[in-house]
Amino acid sequence: MRLRSLLFVPADRPERFAKAAASGADAIILDLEDSVALSRKAVAREAVRATLQDHTDVVRMVRINPVDSGWLDDDLAAARGADAIMLPKATGPATVLALVEAYGDDCPPILPIATEVPAAIFTLGEYARVNGRLCGLTWGAEDLPAAIGAATSREDDGSYTEPYK
Structure with missing residues (x-):
């Protein structure tokens, strides 16, 4: 799976899915987390x-809500058929394993966002246990x-401040 360019699409805006898939991005991320209001x-x-019932040539990844959000089962039921799952607020391999256990043996590949919570920084090297x-791994x-x-x-020009470069 080649993941050079990822395009996020709010999952409550299905009218944008086809345009995103045609964008040339390596993957589209159907976002159930930050871009979707609680009421939606x-x-x-x-x-x-x-949308996951339709075939497409682009990789379709679903960003679920955090494992401990209370929405894991509902999110994973919706994500059946995804090519990969983006895992926000990951704190290390234990979060990956919790996701796999909840999904089952046929869990697709996982892309943890490995730096969204402070404690996660101290477990980065441990992801080798669940490689x-x-x-891949990504950061937020x-x-x-x-x-x-x-x-x-x-910064004012949009570039990252020193700690995040």
């Missing part, structure tokens, strides 16, 4: 479920600053 989570899950379940520059009380992660 169920609508978003239905849209994901419906057979991963399609927005949730970590919020978690540590930083005012911003970006």
